[in-house]
Amino acid sequence: MNADEWLRAFAAELRQRRVRDDDARHVVAEAATHLRDGGGDPAVVFGLPGRYAAAIAESIGATPPPVPAAPGPVRLHARGITKRYGRRTVLRDAGLTVRAGQIAAIVGANGCGKSTFLRICAGLISPDAGEVTVTGRLGYCPQQGGTADFLLPDEHFVLVGAGGGLARGPARRAGRAAARKLGWDAPGDVLTRHLSGGTRQKLNLTMSTLTEPDVLLLDEPYQGFDRGTYVDFWDQLGRLRDAGRAIVVVTHLLNQLDRVDLVLDLTPAGGTVRDGDAGWGGRA
Incomplete structure (x- = not known):
């Protein structure tokens, strides 16, 4: 998995964990900058996208899911x-x-x-x-x-x-x-x-x-x-x-x-x- 693929997967994992959009964009941008400046395999630098996203979600919080409405007609x-x-x-x-x-x-x-x-x-x-x-x-x-x-x-x-x-x-x-x-x-x-x-x-x-x-x-x-x-x-x-x-x-x-x-x-x-x-x- 190259850097672009890892970043896309990481962004998707953040969305799935309901990390706020502004926070998610900031975190992804920081990771992209780090990889661009320092290089290296993103899976080695940050770990698997899902695992790193879970850690981010736990540290900065996530948007609670909406309360679903009752089914209609x-x-x-x-x-x-x-x-x-x-x-x-x-x-x-x-x-x-x-x-x-x-x-x-x-x-x-x-x-x-x-x-x-x-x-x-x-x-x-x-x-x-x-x-x-x-x-x-x-x-x-x-x-x-x-x-x-x-x-x-x-x-x-x-x-x-x-x-x-x-x-x-x-x-x-x-x-x-x-x-x-x-x-x-x-x-x-x-x-x-x-x-x-x-x-x-x-x-x-x-x-x-x-x-x-x-x-x-x-x-x-x-x-x-x-x-x-x-x-x-x-x-x-x-x-x-x-x-x-x-x-x-x-x-x-x-x-x-x-x-x-x-x-x-x-x-x-x-x-x-x-x-x-x-x-x-x-x-x-």
């Missing part, structure tokens, strides 16, 4: 969802109810129907049985695809913004502001086909939140993210949840289930819903 209700492809039943009688101010995770083995369930909730494919009700505006981020090679990021923002009633200027500004929350300064002159896979996913995620949807459906949107962006992603979900959004995210990274309220496990044919470990408040 039902925004997404799926029941009896069954889907077959030929003789193979991918989903059988799966269901999920998500309220405003909740995050639900969809987990399960490969091929168990996670993406299929999400696409049904998004209205992109039809189930063989069951129904989905969505209340409010819906945003969707696919696992791959979703971008146009010969459009600029700004042109994506304008296109998606137009669907939500935003004029060109406000759409560009909103898109760039949302991108910065993922640590990405969206370029104004680079075609999408020249962006890396991880940056394309940042563009996809930015588009899905651009019009401030009431229901946000995310299909493993962090593919290709580095650790810092991955932390930013979950922090952003926390902010959206606190703002009253209903969020459903397909994930195979079970270490993040303490940050969700509900878990839909599709490993068996069907669906089992359980409460999340609820590191953010634990509401069913």
